[in-house]
Amino acid sequence: MTTGRRSSVTTVGDRRAPNRSMLRAMGFQDEDFDKPLVGLASGHSTVTPCNMGLGALAERADAALRAAGVMPELFGTITVSDGISMGTEGMKYSLASREIIADSIEAVCNSQAMDAVLALGACDKNMPGALMAFARLDIPALFVYGGTIKPGHHAGRDLTIVSVFEALGQHVAGKLPHEELEAIEKKACPGAGACGGMFTANTMSSAIEAMGLSLPGSSTMSAIDAEKVESTEESARVLAEAIAAGRTARQVLTRKAFENAIAVVMAEGGSTNAVLHLLAIAHAAEVPLSIDDFETIRGRVPVLCDLKPSGRFVTTDYHAAGGVPQVMKMLLVHGLLHGDALTMTGKTVAETLADVPDEPAVGQEVIRPWANPMYPHGHLAILKGNLATEGAVAKTTGLKSPKITGPARVFDSEEECIKAIFGGDIKAGDVVIIRYEGPKGGPGMREMLSPTSALVGAGLGGSVGLITDGRFSGGTYGMVVGHVAPEAAVGGTLALVKEGDTVTIDAEQRLLHVDLDDDEIARRRAAWTPPPPRYTRGVLAKYARLVGSAAEGAVTD
Numbered sequence: 001m002t003t004g005r006r007s008s009v010t011t012v013g014d015r016r017a018p019n020r021s022m023l024r025a026m027g028f029q030d031e032d033f034d035k036p037l038v039g040l041a042s043g044h045s046t047v048t049p050c051n052m053g054l055g056a057l058a059e060r061a062d063a064a065l066r067a068a069g070v071m072p073e074l075f076g077t078i079t080v081s082d083g084i085s086m087g088t089e090g091m092k093y094s095l096a097s098r099e100i101i102a103d104s105i106e107a108v109c110n111s112q113a114m115d116a117v118l119a120l121g122a123c124d125k126n127m128p129g130a131l132m133a134f135a136r137l138d139i140p141a142l143f144v145y146g147g148t149i150k151p152g153h154h155a156g157r158d159l160t161i162v163s164v165f166e167a168l169g170q171h172v173a174g175k176l177p178h179e180e181l182e183a184i185e186k187k188a189c190p191g192a193g194a195c196g197g198m199f200t201a202n203t204m205s206s207a208i209e210a211m212g213l214s215l216p217g218s219s220t221m222s223a224i225d226a227e228k229v230e231s232t233e234e235s236a237r238v239l240a241e242a243i244a245a246g247r248t249a250r251q252v253l254t255r256k257a258f259e260n261a262i263a264v265v266m267a268e269g270g271s272t273n274a275v276l277h278l279l280a281i282a283h284a285a286e287v288p289l290s291i292d293d294f295e296t297i298r299g300r301v302p303v304l305c306d307l308k309p310s311g312r313f314v315t316t317d318y319h320a321a322g323g324v325p326q327v328m329k330m331l332l333v334h335g336l337l338h339g340d341a342l343t344m345t346g347k348t349v350a351e352t353l354a355d356v357p358d359e360p361a362v363g364q365e366v367i368r369p370w371a372n373p374m375y376p377h378g379h380l381a382i383l384k385g386n387l388a389t390e391g392a393v394a395k396t397t398g399l400k401s402p403k404i405t406g407p408a409r410v411f412d413s414e415e416e417c418i419k420a421i422f423g424g425d426i427k428a429g430d431v432v433i434i435r436y437e438g439p440k441g442g443p444g445m446r447e448m449l450s451p452t453s454a455l456v457g458a459g460l461g462g463s464v465g466l467i468t469d470g471r472f473s474g475g476t477y478g479m480v481v482g483h484v485a486p487e488a489a490v491g492g493t494l495a496l497v498k499e500g501d502t503v504t505i506d507a508e509q510r511l512l513h514v515d516l517d518d519d520e521i522a523r524r525r526a527a528w529t530p531p532p533p534r535y536t537r538g539v540l541a542k543y544a545r546l547v548g549s550a551a552e553g554a555v556t557d
């Protein structure tokens with residue numbers, strides 16, 4: 001198995017003797033120097049339940065790679081817990097961690113001249129970070145998702161981490177006793193695995209499966225079930241075959257693959273973060289993709305899945321109902337998927353889905369039949385207007401009305417807004433604006449799950465709009481618009497809105513508008529002064545200096 005080798009350790013001669021000597025210290029034998037080197041990038045960590053099972057999976061992958069005739073070299077990459085850092089200053093590091101993950105995998109694989117890479121991850125930024133590295137490296141690559149958490153249970157209903165955030169909002173609003181809040185908190189997360197609804201982790205794992213860089217059916221498996229181990233070992237064998245065949249990441253990461261991923265995200269009712277991350281991966285792969293492409297695909301793809309946060313079911317239910325392969329087959333049958341797109345297995349999408357039924361099984365309610373979708377069009381709408389000339393992302397699932405016009409309630413940070421919600425200062429009909437939380441201004445584009453959950457808990461989820469240049473958790477739903485670009489910190493119109501200005505969110509017309517004429521906007525902009533940077537040294541200072549617009553994926557290169 002020598003096709004496409006780039007590893008320096010296979011070079012014969014005295015000049016490479018020191019390199020070989022160091023590898024012998026790690027157990028290499030004479031025959032191993034003729035084998036491809038495979039980077040085994042593990043996001044194992046005990047800072048979050050999402051990743052705490054990855055160590056065991058990495059061990060199984062290591063053994064399977066060796067059995068397949070290649071030499072794995074295990075190294076670690078980071079993760080941060082979005083759920084634990086949510087609502088704190090620590091959330092500013094979340095999006096920055098995506099870049100750190102991508103940079104670390106690229107650095108190790110290139111410095112050690114790896115022939116291929118198998119990455120294992122679970123929490124939200126693990127997946128786009130790994131895929132960005134795959135695209136930069138353009139070597140044989142495959143992603144192994146650590147798996148979803150199983151739901152907690154209380155009072156006859158399934159729980160996820162979002163249940164706790166919403167219960168807290170109910171408690172603060174006086175609608176839930178402390179004892180009930182405590183019971184939900186104790187039962188929501190029963191063990192290992194990434195957050196259990198169609199939140200960001202499961203959205204991105206699904207997108208990666210749709211793009212062909214993880215195995216069919218693997219993106220919705222439970223972290224603790226035996227099939228996750230079996231799938232990991234199979235991933236190692238498939239990667240070894242891809243090395244022999246010379247299949248590389250960019251052969252799979254084509255424009256067609258990205259369109260397939262977007263279609264699946266729309267059909268599942270996935271996270272708004274998919275827009276940001278898919279744009280970033282496309283940038284790394286040098287594939288033309290714009291924020292407007294999401295709107296084009298949204299217009300023709302229905303929402304087929306009844307999944308949390310706005311729906312009823314969790315990801316393990318989705319897996320039992322057929323998961324991503326079932327949704328992809330339905331899209332393929334109706335001409336909404338590129339069947340000729342290549343996957344890392346060597347099969348096309350159409351070949352991969354050949355044995356999957358055209359319609360979901362009768363008797364389950366997770367995946368709707370084609371004739372009876374949840375919504376006739378995708379749920380991630382791209383809004384533009386004088387508040388977002390580059391674009392913004394609205395999530396429309398679970399809304400009784402896709403439009404609201406009301407007075408602006410303006411806050412220059414998430415913390416200010418939370419105080420107002422918990423203090424009862426936000427009323428039905430208000431349009432809340434949280435600004436200076438964008439990629440540069442935050443910095444780090446924090447997720448606003450705490451304020452949106454507080455609004456839902458207070459009974460205002462359907463009657464209050466929320467606009468931000470920050471992001472939303474995949475667990476967010478309601479009349480919310482994020483990723484507003486240009487962001488406030490660079491002088492976007494969001495920075496110029498004043499308390500009481502009339503603001504309109506209209507998902508049907510794809511409009512985000514403040515009722516000010518151009519002359520008034522120009523006068524306010526001339527009087528506006530950029531705020532000083534919140535960080536002047538360290539990771540976040542560097543990130544703020546480098547990061548670009550959310551409308552282009554908030555990339556740093």
